[in-house]
Amino acid sequence: MASAFELTRNMTIGQYIPTDSAVHRFDPRFKLVAFGVLVLAIAFCNTYVGNLFALAFCLALFPLIRIPVGYGVSGIKPAVPFIIIIALLQFFFSGSIAPGGTLHFEYGVIRITGDSIRLVIVSAMRFVEVIFLSSVLTFSTSTTDLTRGMECLLSPLEKVKFPVHAFALVLTIAIRFVPTFAMEMEKLMKAQASRGAEFGSGEWWRIIRRTKDMFPLIIPLFNLALTRAEDLILAMESRGYVPGEERSVYTRYRSKGADWGLLGISLALAAVILWLP
Amino acid sequence: MNNRLTVRKIVIAGVLGAISILLGVTRLGFIPVPTAAGNATIMHIPAVIGGILEGWGVGLVIGLIFGVSSFLNATVPLFKDPLVAIIPRLFIGVAAYFTYVGLKRFNQLLAVGLAGFIGSLTNTVLVLLVAVLRGYLSSGVALTIAVTNGIPEAVVSVIVTVAVVGVWKRIGSGRQTSKVSRGVEGEKLDHRRAGD
Numbered sequence: 163m164a165s166a167f168e169l170t171r172n173m174t175i176g177q178y179i180p181t182d183s184a185v186h187r188f189d190p191r192f193k194l195v196a197f198g199v200l201v202l203a204i205a206f207c208n209t210y211v212g213n214l215f216a217l218a219f220c221l222a223l224f225p226l227i228r229i230p231v232g233y234g235v236s237g238i239k240p241a242v243p244f245i246i247i248i249a250l251l252q253f254f255f256s257g258s259i260a261p262g263g264t265l266h267f268e269y270g271v272i273r274i275t276g277d278s279i280r281l282v283i284v285s286a287m288r289f290v291e292v293i294f295l296s297s298v299l300t301f302s303t304s305t306t307d308l309t310r311g312m313e314c315l316l317s318p319l320e321k322v323k324f325p326v327h328a329f330a331l332v333l334t335i336a337i338r339f340v341p342t343f344a345m346e347m348e349k350l351m352k353a354q355a356s357r358g359a360e361f362g363s364g365e366w367w368r369i370i371r372r373t374k375d376m377f378p379l380i381i382p383l384f385n386l387a388l389t390r391a392e393d394l395i396l397a398m399e400s401r402g403y404v405p406g407e408e409r410s411v412y413t414r415y416r417s418k419g420a421d422w423g424l425l426g427i428s429l430a431l432a433a434v435i436l437w438l439p
Numbered sequence: 440m441n442n443r444l445t446v447r448k449i450v451i452a453g454v455l456g457a458i459s460i461l462l463g464v465t466r467l468g469f470i471p472v473p474t475a476a477g478n479a480t481i482m483h484i485p486a487v488i489g490g491i492l493e494g495w496g497v498g499l500v501i502g503l504i505f506g507v508s509s510f511l512n513a514t515v516p517l518f519k520d521p522l523v524a525i526i527p528r529l530f531i532g533v534a535a536y537f538t539y540v541g542l543k544r545f546n547q548l549l550a551v552g553l554a555g556f557i558g559s560l561t562n563t564v565l566v567l568l569v570a571v572l573r574g575y576l577s578s579g580v581a582l583t584i585a586v587t588n589g590i591p592e593a594v595v596s597v598i599v600t601v602a603v604v605g606v607w608k609r610i611g612s613g614r615q616t617s618k619v620s621r622g623v624e625g626e627k628l629d630h631r632r633a634g635d
Contacts, residue, residue: 292511384485405444
């Protein structure tokens with residue numbers, strides 16, 4: 163029960179661990195592109211061998227950024243029950259939604275086909291791979307670098323009057339505030355629980371009751387968020403922040419040979435993942 | 440509401456985007472409904488609220504953040520497709536904003552509630568429409584999901600939107616805030632300045 167209140171502990175996404183490995187020193191722009199290429203390759207890969215290869219590769223990345231594999235893998239722990247439930251649902255019911263493949267078993271709405279078994283295994287593997295890849299990216303790149311990199315990558319859009327800098331700032335604020343709000347949420351849950359509210363104790367089929375339980379959390383959370391937004395607006399305005407003005411930056415990115423090498427390697431890996439039978 | 444980019448819009452979009460991500464990452468934003476699509480969601484509500492408070496641009500950006508985070512968090516193949524996960528979500532805040540602006544002359548609270556309702560329906564209808572078009576769901580299954588997930592989502596959306604926006608804008612309590620940059624007063628000042 164106590165663990166229901168600890169929202170911040172299990173969030174490895176967005177953590178930055180400065181171990182100063184070779185991966186840490188790559189240009190964030192190139193890391194982002196490489197990440198995008200690999201995620202796309204994984205998203206389109208439907209074979210066992212391709213996914214096994216991708217999984218092995220993702221695991222190999224952890225030693226490369228000097229972070230224990232065990233720590234990286236622990237990031238998927240909170241998602242495990244969810245993966246299992248979804249896998250079971252897919253296992254029994256996806257056959258009837260998307261019929262195809264050789265039929266192994268049929269009873270009422272339950273249809274297990276060759277295709278549905280593959281769908282279950284492949285999508286579970288894919289999910290794990292994407293979690294690993296994104297944790298590697300965030301472990302090795304600080305949020306400032308990430309958003310700056312994204313801003314640089316999107317900068318061609320400025321030609322069509324798209325406010326790239328403002329958009330990057332929105333992302334920075336959003337990522338920055340997630341842990342803050344998680345802490346606020348914990349406080350809210352404890353406050354409501356100390357007044358006798360119960361969370362997560364209702365049976366899962368009592369949907370209305372469980373939904374009602376959420377209102378005393380969600381509504382104050384929104385109000386807290388808007389109050390914090392007011393403070394931030396005031397702080398930014400009083401420091402003379404003007405959106406859309408020309409701004410200079412502290413560090414400029416300059417691409418090196420190694421960065422192009424990273425891009426080449428990720429493209430080659432993507433090709434291998436997609437071409438494997 | 441003019442469409443100039445302000446600090447206020449940037450910050451509100453960022454903060455509400457953070458809530459959307461938080462609800463997704465902690466799984467608090469899911470209402471467990473036993474259907475093929477898995478869960479009903481309340482993660483679209485920040486987009487609705489952002490649209491009502493700060494205009495369609497802010498709603499669109501929060502919708503984008505919601506879409507991308509649901510794409511990255513997705514466990515079902517349906518939402519691993521960016522066409523299903525991201526594109527429909529862009530319109531949630533936009534639809535909510537236009538509903539609100541169209542109706543606020545008659546009754547503020549009613550307009551806010553309906554905006555919450557329409558914003559939620561936009562999410563349900565567009566996601567399912569794209570899912571059917573891309574061949575993930577048959578139209579029968581999609582209709583069932585629309586009823587079992589869409590209706591609870593819309594009801595929750597209306598309640599939360601009315602509660603949050605109502606309190607924030609002090610609708611009905613007769614007290615308007617005095618801050619220059621906030622809400623109705625700020626808008627009036629903007630017009631006055633523009634008229635000078």
